Amino acid sequence: NPTEGYRPIQALPDHLISQIAAGEVVERPSAVVKELLENALDAGSSSITIRLEEGGVKRIAIIDNGRGIPPDQLPLALQRHATSKIATLEELENVATLGFRGEALASISSVAVLTVTTRTADAPHAWQIENGKITPASGGQGTTVDVQDLYYNTPARRKFLKSEQTEFGHCAEVVRRIALARPDVSFSLSHNGKTVDHWNVSAFDKRSASILGDAFSSARLAIDESAGPLRLHGFIGLPTASKGRADAQYFYVNGRFVRDKLLTHAVRAAYQDVLHGDRYPSYVIALDLDPALVDVNVHPSKIEVRFRDSRSVHQFVFHAINRALAQTSATAFGTVP
Ligand code: ADP
Numbered sequence: 620n621p622t623e624g625y626r627p628i629q630a631l632p633d634h635l636i637s638q639i640a641a642g643e644v645v646e647r648p649s650a651v652v653k654e655l656l657e658n659a660l661d662a663g664s665s666s667i668t669i670r671l672e673e674g675g676v677k678r679i680a681i682i683d684n685g686r687g688i689p690p691d692q693l694p695l696a697l698q699r700h701a702t703s704k705i706a707t708l709e710e711l712e713n714v715a716t717l718g719f720r721g722e723a724l725a726s727i728s729s730v731a732v733l734t735v736t737t738r739t740a741d742a743p744h745a746w747q748i749e750n751g752k753i754t755p756a757s758g759g760q761g762t763t764v765d766v767q768d769l770y771y772n773t774p775a776r777r778k779f780l781k782s783e784q785t786e787f788g789h790c791a792e793v794v795r796r797i798a799l800a801r802p803d804v805s806f807s808l809s810h811n812g813k814t815v816d817h818w819n820v821s822a823f824d825k826r827s828a829s830i831l832g833d834a835f836s837s838a839r840l841a842i843d844e845s846a847g848p849l850r851l852h853g854f855i856g857l858p859t860a861s862k863g864r865a866d867a868q869y870f871y872v873n874g875r876f877v878r879d880k881l882l883t884h885a886v887r888a889a890y891q892d893v894l895h896g897d898r899y900p901s902y903v904i905a906l907d908l909d910p911a912l913v914d915v916n917v918h919p920s921k922i923e924v925r926f927r928d929s930r931s932v933h934q935f936v937f938h939a940i941n942r943a944l945a946q947t948s949a950t951a952f953g954t955v956p
């Protein structure tokens with residue numbers, strides 16, 4: 620039988636497409652936290668509360684005071700590839716928001732029980748969407764996204780989750796990353812009803828001191844250098860603030876936390892003369908450049924970026940850090956009077 624083993628090609632149902640996408644976009648609770656925090660920031664929030672239960676698996680609730688979503692737009696907010704952030708290729712290439720793919724809420728709602736409660740400034744009351752049904756609700760301006768029972772309908776994925784404490788640790792790290800980049804926003808994080816972290820609006824040096832600790836803040840250098848379209852600013856740890864693990868390395872490109880081989884290499888190389896090979900520098904640094912010079916649409920979670928001119932970015936980052944370290948290494952090592 621020549622057709623044996625042959626299956627006709629079929630378009631996948633929408634819900635299954637979202638569940639497949641969810642594997643990339645929200646592979647664990649911390650990825651949900653990241654997506655929802657980015658949405659809250661894109662909505663102009665100045666205060667964000669994160670409530671987690673059981674490592675985020677049982678519940679992730681993110682409460683913001685941003686601009687909210689008009690009720691007639693709520694179904695679209697949950698629809699795949701629907702976004703208010705870009706409309707054209709040109710806007711994609713110059714994107715200034717953290718999100719733009721229009722995938723997060725659709726992906727999350729395909730693998731969890733999602734409720735969105737939201738109120739815009741001019742609305743007389745809030746609205747809520749759950750299970751496709753929109754009803755009036757109570758609540759102040761802003762948006763609350765409540766995600767319950769993550770992966771309840773995809774048991775295979777659920778099996779890949781680690782312990783509650785491990786998943787919570789990843790979530791807390793995501794909150795720290797974002798809180799470091801946005802000292803102008805207050806954040807509050809609770810787990811199983813207990814407040815774990817709270818940061819009021821503050822200056823960047825205070826925020827980074829409270830997140831990275833005293834050891835870092837007493838042994839750090841401020842840097843702020845510009846060259847053409849590139850600006851690098853933040854704090855780099857002196858060799859005395861280095862660690863045995865690479866767990867205090869925060870690099871941001873246009874406000875987005877990234878883990879990028881090129882940038883990591885440039886920093887590492889800048890420290891080469893002052894740091895042993897088994898030590899890791901601590902830093903929180905931000906590279907700002909024209910959005911048209913960097914492609915953030917490389918990876919679904921946008922943790923990798925691609926620079927149009929990676930050579931000059933590498934050189935700029937290397938020299939800025941290397942110079943700052945060279946200026947003080949003399950005093951740090953006591954080799955100069
Ligand atoms: P994206 O962020 O890529 O646009 P999402 O699926 O994360 O895609 O969100 C879809 C849309 O829902 C957003 O474009 C935005 O208009 C709206 N939205 C989501 N979260 C919020 C929020 N916290 N406050 C205001 N609007 C939101």
Ligand code: MG
Binds near residue numbers: 654657718721724
């Ligand atoms: Mg988003």
